[in-house]
Amino acid sequence: MSITANWSYPTAIRFGAGRISEIADACAVAGIKKPLLITDRGLANMDITTKTLDLMDAAGLGRAMFADVDPNPNEKNAAAGVKAYNDGGHDGVIAFGGGSGLDLGKLVAFLAGQTRPLWDFEDIGDWWTRADADAIAPIIAVPTTAGTGSEVGRASVITNSETEEKKIIFHPKFLPTVVICDPELTVGMPKFITAGTGLDAFAHCVEAFCSPHYHPMSQGMALEGMRLVKEYLPRAYADGSDLEARAHMMSAAAMGATAFQKGLGAIHALSHPIGAMYHTHHGTTNAVCMPPVLQFNKPAITKVISQAANYLDIDGGFDGFCDYVDELNASLGIPKTLAGLGVENPDIDRIVAGALSDPSTGGNPVKMTKENTTALLLACIG
Numbered sequence: 001m002s003i004t005a006n007w008s009y010p011t012a013i014r015f016g017a018g019r020i021s022e023i024a025d026a027c028a029v030a031g032i033k034k035p036l037l038i039t040d041r042g043l044a045n046m047d048i049t050t051k052t053l054d055l056m057d058a059a060g061l062g063r064a065m066f067a068d069v070d071p072n073p074n075e076k077n078a079a080a081g082v083k084a085y086n087d088g089g090h091d092g093v094i095a096f097g098g099g100s101g102l103d104l105g106k107l108v109a110f111l112a113g114q115t116r117p118l119w120d121f122e123d124i125g126d127w128w129t130r131a132d133a134d135a136i137a138p139i140i141a142v143p144t145t146a147g148t149g150s151e152v153g154r155a156s157v158i159t160n161s162e163t164e165e166k167k168i169i170f171h172p173k174f175l176p177t178v179v180i181c182d183p184e185l186t187v188g189m190p191k192f193i194t195a196g197t198g199l200d201a202f203a204h205c206v207e208a209f210c211s212p213h214y215h216p217m218s219q220g221m222a223l224e225g226m227r228l229v230k231e232y233l234p235r236a237y238a239d240g241s242d243l244e245a246r247a248h249m250m251s252a253a254a255m256g257a258t259a260f261q262k263g264l265g266a267i268h269a270l271s272h273p274i275g276a277m278y279h280t281h282h283g284t285t286n287a288v289c290m291p292p293v294l295q296f297n298k299p300a301i302t303k304v305i306s307q308a309a310n311y312l313d314i315d316g317g318f319d320g321f322c323d324y325v326d327e328l329n330a331s332l333g334i335p336k337t338l339a340g341l342g343v344e345n346p347d348i349d350r351i352v353a354g355a356l357s358d359p360s361t362g363g364n365p366v367k368m369t370k371e372n373t374t375a376l377l378l379a380c381i382g
Contacts, residue, residue: 011176066084206267266360297364
């Protein structure tokens with residue numbers, strides 16, 4: 001069976017192996033004639049990036065690239081990207097890469113025509129309405145990992161390097177005009193990135209499924225996303241060239257990010273400040289935090305997780321699901337505690353304060369307080 005499709009939910013998605021060859025047509029659909037490809041430093045010189053630049057060049061789109069992007073992109077990267085975009089006279093962005101490249105690419109397309117500073121657009125209330133919507137440039141998104149799902153998101157996660165806080169910048173027009181999901185681009189991912197990004201997708205699905213908010217479409221998508229991760233992440237981890245597994249993991253990533261419109265929770269509330277302060281890999285941090293958070297939320301999620309376990313053919317209800325998560329983490333080389341990620345002697349009070357102020361907190365099934373969040377963090381530290 002050929003895993004190839006065209007989707008228009010949540011945006012136009014060109015899905016299938018080899019479809020990066022359609023990058024020029026995607027730009028034409030979006031009305032982009034002089035794109036700036038934005039990616040991270042690690043991808044800048046890789047074959048998949050060079051090939052994409054060659055395709056752009058052959059179509060008369062140039063081969064402009066900006067790659068000064070940190071693993072946790074910040075406002076300095078954004079300012080440099082906006083300068084490169086405006087100095088080059090570009091009219092659209094190709095956001096290319098994992099979460100960092102995608103998030104920063106979307107942000108540059110958003111910021112390049114604005115007059116207000118970045119932090120004026122944080123995802124608080126209706127702050128997004130401060131933006132000049134007509135000045136937002138079109139975006140083509142090309143994920144090269146299967147994790148964050150930023151290619152189908154209406155926000156970017158940006159670190160404030162001065163305060164060491166992760167902030168969410170939101171606008172409906174962050175949603176790319178066209179997404180190209182080509183699993184061939186993910187074949188070269190190292191095992192630890194395959195694991196960390198895949199478990200990020202899983203965390204999105206689990207937290208969305210457990211969120212008490214009402215969004216039945218997201219609920220169904222979260223459940224099927226979990227199934228795809230269960231079936232195909234071990235295969236992608238074992239054999240990076242397994243295109244069927246890589247394709248299904250790209251679907252799971254997009255599904256997780258679409259599903260979390262329903263809400264996230266304590267996993268992300270903790271992971272955001274930990275990543276901002278200690279520069280840990282986001283998806284891997286989520287994976288470490290997931291088992292303690294499941295236990296933390298047990299009083300409120302036993303029934304819903306038991307339903308998920310039934311769908312996933314996991315015996316033992318809630319406890320069986322937790323055992324499965326432990327076994328999955330271990331099989332993918334995930335440390336049991338945050339110390340295994342290099343987080344030692346952390347600033348407990350500061351992380352807890354960051355977690356309680358994170359927007360993800362509102363979607364957690366159990367109300368988070370200073371006291372219980374401190375206990376939860378200590379369980380993650382081990």
